[in-house]
Amino acid sequence: MRICLVKTSSMGDVIHTLPALTDAQKALPNLQVDWVVEENFAEIPTWHSAVKRVIPIAIRRWRKQLLQRNTWLEWQVYRQLLQQNQYDAVIDAQGLVKSAWFAVRLAQGIKHGYDKQSAREPLAALFYDKHYAIDYQQHAVERIRQLFAQVLGYRLPKQQGDYGIAQHFAVQQSVPPYVLLIHATTRADKHWCNQEWKKLAQNLTALGFAVHLPWGNEKEKHTAEWIAQGIENAVVLPKMSLTTLAQQIANAKAVVSVDTGLAHLSAALDKPNLTLYCATNPELIGTYGKNQYHLQAPTMAQISAEKVMEYLRPVL
Numbered sequence: 177m178r179i180c181l182v183k184t185s186s187m188g189d190v191i192h193t194l195p196a197l198t199d200a201q202k203a204l205p206n207l208q209v210d211w212v213v214e215e216n217f218a219e220i221p222t223w224h225s226a227v228k229r230v231i232p233i234a235i236r237r238w239r240k241q242l243l244q245r246n247t248w249l250e251w252q253v254y255r256q257l258l259q260q261n262q263y264d265a266v267i268d269a270q271g272l273v274k275s276a277w278f279a280v281r282l283a284q285g286i287k288h289g290y291d292k293q294s295a296r297e298p299l300a301a302l303f304y305d306k307h308y309a310i311d312y313q314q315h316a317v318e319r320i321r322q323l324f325a326q327v328l329g330y331r332l333p334k335q336q337g338d339y340g341i342a343q344h345f346a347v348q349q350s351v352p353p354y355v356l357l358i359h360a361t362t363r364a365d366k367h368w369c370n371q372e373w374k375k376l377a378q379n380l381t382a383l384g385f386a387v388h389l390p391w392g393n394e395k396e397k398h399t400a401e402w403i404a405q406g407i408e409n410a411v412v413l414p415k416m417s418l419t420t421l422a423q424q425i426a427n428a429k430a431v432v433s434v435d436t437g438l439a440h441l442s443a444a445l446d447k448p449n450l451t452l453y454c455a456t457n458p459e460l461i462g463t464y465g466k467n468q469y470h471l472q473a474p475t476m477a478q479i480s481a482e483k484v485m486e487y488l489r490p491v492l
Contacts, residue, residue, distance in 0.1 A: 177204055177206055177207050177208070177264045177265075177328075178207075178208045178209075178210070178228075178261060178263055178264055179207070179208075179209055179210070179263055179264055179265045179266070179267060179285075179328075180209075180210050180211075180212065180258075180261075180263045180265070180266045180267070180283045180285060181193070181197075181209050181210070181211045181212065181267050181269060182211075182212045182266070182267065182268045182269065182270055182275050182276075182279040182280050182283070183211070183212075183213060183269040183270050183275075183320075184212060184213055184214045184233055184235070184270055184274075184275055184279070185213075185214040185216075185217060185236075186217075186437060187216075187217055187220070187436075187437025187438070187440065187441070188436075188437045188439075188440040188461070189270070189316070190213060190214075190217045190220050190221070191220060191339070191437070191440040191441060191443075191444050192316045192317045192320060192440065192461075192464070193269050193320050194220075194224055194339040194340055194341060194444060195317050195320070195321055195337025195338055195339055195340070195464075196269070196317075196320045196321045196323070196324040196337070197209060197224050197226045197227070197324075197340065198224075198226075198337065198338045198339065198340035199321055199324060199325065199330070199332065199333055199337065200226065200324050200325075200328055200330070201225070201226040201340070202333075203325075203328065203330035203331075204328060204330070207226050208226070208228045209221075209224075209226045209227045209228060210227075210228060210229045210230075210231055210261065210263070211227050211229075211230050211231065212231045212233055212258065212275075212279045212283075213230060213231070213232065213233065214232070214233060214234065214235065214236060215232040215233065215234045215237070216236075217418070218230050218232045219417065219418040219419050220418065223341040223344045223419075223422075224339075224340050224341055225340065226340075231254065231257050231258055232254070233254055233278065233279065234250065234254075235274060235278060238250070238251065255282060258279065258282050258283055259282060259283070259284055261284065262284045262285060263283060263284060263285030264285060264286075265285055265286055265288055265327055265328065266280055266283040266284075266285045266286065266287045266288065267288050267289070267323070267324065267327055268280045268287070268288070268289035268290075268300065268303070268304065269289075269320050269323060269324075270296075270300075271289060271290045271294070271295035271296040271297065271300050272295075272296055272297050272300055273297050273299050273300050275300070276289070276300040276302075276303035276304075277303070280303050280304070281303050286305050286306065287303060287304045287305045287306070288304060288305070288306045288307075288308070288323075288327045289301060289303070289304035289306075289307065289308070289323075290307065290308060290309075290310055290323065291307035291308060291309050292307075293309060294308065294309055294310045294311075294312060294319075306327070308322075308323055308326045308327065310322050310323055310326075313460075314460070315459065315460055315461070315462075315464055316460065316461050316464075317337050317464045318337070321337055336465065336466075337464070337465070339443075339444040339445075339446075339465065341444055341445070342426070342444070342445050342446045345422055345423050345425075345426035345445060346426070347426055347427055348427050351427045352386060353384070353385050353386070353429045354385055354386035354387060354388050354411075354427075354428055354429060355380050355385050355386075355387050355388070355428060355429055355430050355431070355432065355488075355492075356387075356388050356389075356390070356424065356425060356428040356430075356431045356432075356442075357373060357376065357377065357387050357388070357389050357403070357431075357432050357433075358390065358431060358432070358433035358434065358436060358438045358439060358442070359373050359389065359396075359399060359400065359403065359434065360390075360391060360392060360396040360399070360434075360436065361434045361435060361436040362436070363435075363455065365454065365455045365475075365476070366434050366435045366436070366454070366455050366456075366476065367434065367476060368434055368452055368476045368479060369476070369477060370399060370402060370403060372479070372480060372481045372484075373403045373481075374402075374403050374407075375480075375481035375482075376432065376481040376484055376485070377403055377404070377407050377410050378407060379481060379485050380488075381407055381408065381409040381410065383492070385409070385429060385492070386409040386410070386411060387404075387407070387409065387410045387411070388411050388413055388424065388428070389403060389404055389410065389411065389412050389413060390413045390416065390421055390424065390438070391412070391413070391415070392415070397412070397415075400412045400413075418441075421438070421441075422441060422445060425438070425441060425442050425445050425447055426445050426447065428447060429448075429492060430447070430448040430449065430450070430488065430491050430492060431447050431448065431449040431450070432449075432450050432451075432452075432484060432488065433449060433450070433451050433452070433463075434451070434452050434476075435451060435452070435453055435455065435456055435462075439451045439463050440463055440464075442463070443463040443464055443465040443466075443468050444465065446465060446466045446467060447467065448467040448469075448491045449463060449467065449468055449469065450469045450470075450471060450484065450487050450488060450491070451463050451468070451469070451470055451471070452471050452472075452473075452476065452479055452484070453470055453471065453472040453473075454472065454473055454474060454475050454476050454478075454479075458470040458472060467491075469487055469491070471483065471484065471487055
């Protein structure tokens, strides 16, 4: 069976789709998946063995360059790739008008998606041939698992979902122990105070752990450098691809993160991970899986480094 999966963004949403693929692969051993995903996250589907082809889409970039000839050439290449195969099922796990219009509408095969009460944007349901009612008041991972089970006709496993990618990243036992501090996020209300990150780094290095600080842009790099300043065992990492960063996560003793895509990547790798929350409900879209811990407060300013250490000590 060959299916086309549409789940384009964001990083966390893409990662949340992986357990459904693992379920489907176990139920349908001949499953082959082509995955339409935003170009920035195109590495992620390649880590799952059910995915045979990744079809990158670049809506975020194209809409900023609509008048450029190269944009339309890239669109034609994308459309040709998407329409090369007749699929047994086209599954929109995104539930947005954007994903339905730019991907589901063009793919060849019976189109499946959430019904108008279940989709994030009800108008997206107009593009599907078959519709499924999936309760919104549950974790996003479970919603997608249920969607896949109903579309592909297998019994949903009762056990917790398995992302199916941890084995892709070998753990190096000889690496000195370190804790990865994922401090960067796009929303201001999800940021944790830099001074508290620094206190946490000092507490961890006092216990004999190194701390590693990733970053994605110059502003985040400056923050990482400020946190690391004066701390001997604090390492500001070089800029990394998602695959290289995933390997960095896989080798960490533990992770402390704010609510961001890399927190979900840590969960997908079964890595002990304490995620700090205030703006979102972790029961619905928090980190999901083994070894996941949530520390929630009304505001991020109410979370202290000392409180984080209380949670971390048993893990470490």
